[in-house]
Amino acid sequence: MTQSLNTYRSGPDETGHFGIYGGRFVAETLMPLILEVEKAYAAARQDPSFQEEFDWYAKHYIGRPSPLYFAERLTEHLGGAKVYFKRDELNHTGAHKINNTLGQILLARRMGKTRIIAETGAGQHGVATATVCARFNLPCVVYMGATDIERQAPNVFRMKLLGAEVVPVTSGTGTLKDAMNDALRDWVANVESTFYIIGTVAGPHPYPAMVRDFQSVIGREVREQLAEFEGPGRLPDTLVASIGGGSNAMGLFHPFLDEPSVRMVGVEAAGHGIETGEHAASLNGGRPGVLHGNRTYLLQTDDGQIIDAYSISAGLDYPGIGPEHAWLHDTGRVDYVAITDREALDAFQLCTRLEGIIPALEPSHALAQVAKLAPELPKDHVLVVNLCGRGDKDVFSVAKILGVEL
Amino acid sequence: MTATLSVNGADGGSAQRAGTRLGRRFAALKREGRAGLVTFVTAGDPDPDSAFEILKGLPAAGADVIELGMPFSDPMADGPAIQAAGLRALKAGMTLRKTLDLVRRFREGDADTPIVLMGYYNPIYAMGVDRFLAEAVGAGVDGLIIVDLPPEEDAELCLPAREAGLDWIRLATPTTDDARLPVVLSRTGGFVYYVAIMGITGTRSAAAVEVEKAVQRLKRHTDLPIAVGFGIRTPEQAAEIARAADAAVVGSAIVDVVRGNLDEENRAKPGLAAAVHGLVRSLAEGVRAGRRQPR
Numbered sequence: 001m002t003q004s005l006n007t008y009r010s011g012p013d014e015t016g017h018f019g020i021y022g023g024r025f026v027a028e029t030l031m032p033l034i035l036e037v038e039k040a041y042a043a044a045r046q047d048p049s050f051q052e053e054f055d056w057y058a059k060h061y062i063g064r065p066s067p068l069y070f071a072e073r074l075t076e077h078l079g080g081a082k083v084y085f086k087r088d089e090l091n092h093t094g095a096h097k098i099n100n101t102l103g104q105i106l107l108a109r110r111m112g113k114t115r116i117i118a119e120t121g122a123g124q125h126g127v128a129t130a131t132v133c134a135r136f137n138l139p140c141v142v143y144m145g146a147t148d149i150e151r152q153a154p155n156v157f158r159m160k161l162l163g164a165e166v167v168p169v170t171s172g173t174g175t176l177k178d179a180m181n182d183a184l185r186d187w188v189a190n191v192e193s194t195f196y197i198i199g200t201v202a203g204p205h206p207y208p209a210m211v212r213d214f215q216s217v218i219g220r221e222v223r224e225q226l227a228e229f230e231g232p233g234r235l236p237d238t239l240v241a242s243i244g245g246g247s248n249a250m251g252l253f254h255p256f257l258d259e260p261s262v263r264m265v266g267v268e269a270a271g272h273g274i275e276t277g278e279h280a281a282s283l284n285g286g287r288p289g290v291l292h293g294n295r296t297y298l299l300q301t302d303d304g305q306i307i308d309a310y311s312i313s314a315g316l317d318y319p320g321i322g323p324e325h326a327w328l329h330d331t332g333r334v335d336y337v338a339i340t341d342r343e344a345l346d347a348f349q350l351c352t353r354l355e356g357i358i359p360a361l362e363p364s365h366a367l368a369q370v371a372k373l374a375p376e377l378p379k380d381h382v383l384v385v386n387l388c389g390r391g392d393k394d395v396f397s398v399a400k401i402l403g404v405e406l
Numbered sequence: 407m408t409a410t411l412s413v414n415g416a417d418g419g420s421a422q423r424a425g426t427r428l429g430r431r432f433a434a435l436k437r438e439g440r441a442g443l444v445t446f447v448t449a450g451d452p453d454p455d456s457a458f459e460i461l462k463g464l465p466a467a468g469a470d471v472i473e474l475g476m477p478f479s480d481p482m483a484d485g486p487a488i489q490a491a492g493l494r495a496l497k498a499g500m501t502l503r504k505t506l507d508l509v510r511r512f513r514e515g516d517a518d519t520p521i522v523l524m525g526y527y528n529p530i531y532a533m534g535v536d537r538f539l540a541e542a543v544g545a546g547v548d549g550l551i552i553v554d555l556p557p558e559e560d561a562e563l564c565l566p567a568r569e570a571g572l573d574w575i576r577l578a579t580p581t582t583d584d585a586r587l588p589v590v591l592s593r594t595g596g597f598v599y600y601v602a603i604m605g606i607t608g609t610r611s612a613a614a615v616e617v618e619k620a621v622q623r624l625k626r627h628t629d630l631p632i633a634v635g636f637g638i639r640t641p642e643q644a645a646e647i648a649r650a651a652d653a654a655v656v657g658s659a660i661v662d663v664v665r666g667n668l669d670e671e672n673r674a675k676p677g678l679a680a681a682v683h684g685l686v687r688s689l690a691e692g693v694r695a696g697r698r699q700p701r
Contacts, residue, residue: 027482028579189482289528290527290531298528304529304532305478
């Protein structure tokens with residue numbers, strides 16, 4: 001481990017580890033390719049023209065910077081801390097996912113790859129990948145669990161409109177983890193031509209660090225934008241973000257990790273409640289293991305078999321979490337809590353009514369935590385929550401749960 | 407024997423250790439002037455007792471080395487056939503501990519046939535590396551093939567396994583170029599498993615010419631026996647591979663026979679073990695038809 005004690009921002013080490021987490025647990029067939037991606041990304045990071053290209057598309061195509069917004073009515077309602085929304089739901093395609101797919105497709109182009117694959121759960125990452133593939137004219141294959149295809153029909157159609165092939169995954173339990181297995185299988189069989197755009201801060205090194213870097217634009221913008229409201233140099237006091245794999249949270253947190261005054265809270269999905277066993281809270285209800293190329297906290301049996309995650313939000317029900325979060329959890333730098341389906345649904349409605357913003361079910365988990373925290377905090381306390389996706393995709397499933405027929 | 411290591415740690419090249427079951431078996435094959443047959447079955451598929459019946463009869467049917475799959479919920483390098491076999495076994499209550507029990511039972515009746523456990527790291531990590539190694543050695547396991555532990559992660563299990571006296575068998579693939587090959591061959595023992603195709607188990611087939619070239623390339627880097635697998639389904643293919651390599655590995659084709667002898671509820675039909683042994687017998691004949699001059 002090479003992380004020095006006075007910084008939380010130097011990871012991973014040269015072998016891709018954050019403490020004991022991370023690493024490169026992949027089949028030999030993939031190893032040369034993983035090393036090639038690592039080398040290519042290291043070179044791109046050092047190349048100012050790569051950053052310029054990313055910034056240009058981020059501004060003109062994604063619509064960055066996304067606004068920082070003072071949620072006045074929610075703040076009044078909660079009666080404590082000032083609540084700000086980082087509005088990444090206003091990005092092109094409606095979520096933070098495109099920050100990462102843009103970065104990775106620019107890298108794939110640099111590497112001369114001619115075919116893109118991706119996995120998706122809720123379909124947001126699939127849509128974001130299909131979008132940049134359309135823009136850069138690369139064939140795109142998205143692996144999606146058969147179960148998810150059923151409950152996320154609008155996103156499946158979006159991907160098809162964008163020209164992607166959506167492959168239903170029926171192996172295993174037909175969910176996000178199996179979609180990732182099948183994407184890895186595709187990659188093993190097509191290593192020469194294909195670039196795998198992983199959707200979150202997980203997978204073998206260098207993916208966790210690379211995806212984090214592309215998403216860190218979120219936190220960097222917050223740092224600048226807060227000055228407009230609170231004066232120059234003012235840091236947020238608390239950051240809150242929802243966590244499935246953990247990419248939007250990593251993107252918000254990472255630029256602030258070395259600011260000791262900034263408290264950070266990651267919000268996992270507690271589903272029907274941790275005690276029921278039906279949840280997606282890897283840190284709060286799992287233990288360390290090895291899956292999909294990295295060591296991290298996993299939902300698993302005593303025998304080390306992976307258990308399916310459950311959440312009302314398809315974007316959060318992954319049985320693992322990015323390895324950097326696992327490390328930040330163990331070191332105590334970030335607090336990780338869990339919010340149930342019910343609490344998330346309440347927050348979804350609260351935000352919609354008070355702010356005129358329909359959040360996705362994923363950030364609704366973060367908003368539910370904000371509703372718990374803010375009333376206990378003083379009125380000058382600055383709390384920033386990442387509104388990482390918009391709820392248009394969720395209105396049908398929410399209607400169903402609320403017993404409303406459309 | 408091996409070139410310099412670019413991975414941390416300094417021990418071990420790819421030498422065949424004397425006095426191991428794998429060493430003795432490959433030496434005997436060499437004396438007979440033929441290639442070996444490595445058969446893969448999933449531990450506990452479709453249930454622990456049927457799996458034991460299958461396992462017990464493999465040597466008599468002509469298997470020279472047994473590869474025993476440790477079921478895992480997420481076998482990312484395997485195709486649908488082997489994944490389904492693993493899920494059947496898990497559903498029938500299979501665990502890593504029961505896999506080791508299976509080996510122990512097998513050893514009571516067979517002291518000579520090498521058994522190599524093949525699988526993924528997480529169930530072992532969950533059990534604890536030290537405990538797993540102690541139990542595996544005690545049960546009579548000879549080697550390990552752990553798909554998701556490349557040389558970069560040798561500190562996890564490869565080094566302690568070798569310390570405990572097990573052979574660490576690595577997969578070399580068409581993507582393993584000459585620069586990387588010495589790294590892959592370092593700390594390898596028993597044999598080298600050459601994955602003849604780019605892809606997952608049970609899908610494509612390998613071209614004999616390509617395999618021969620690849621085996622020659624590996625032979626320039628190691629004295630270990632080379633077993634070739636992925637894509638071998640018929641006695642004819644086994645014979646072709648046997649002409650080029652030291653052993654042919656057959657997996658998905660055997661697992662398919664298991665699946666073909668199950669009822670609608672995935673219970674073993676009468677004659678399951680005999681059907682598996684029938685296929686193994688024909689594959690063994692194929693391998694023997696590929697007999698070469700002793701060398």
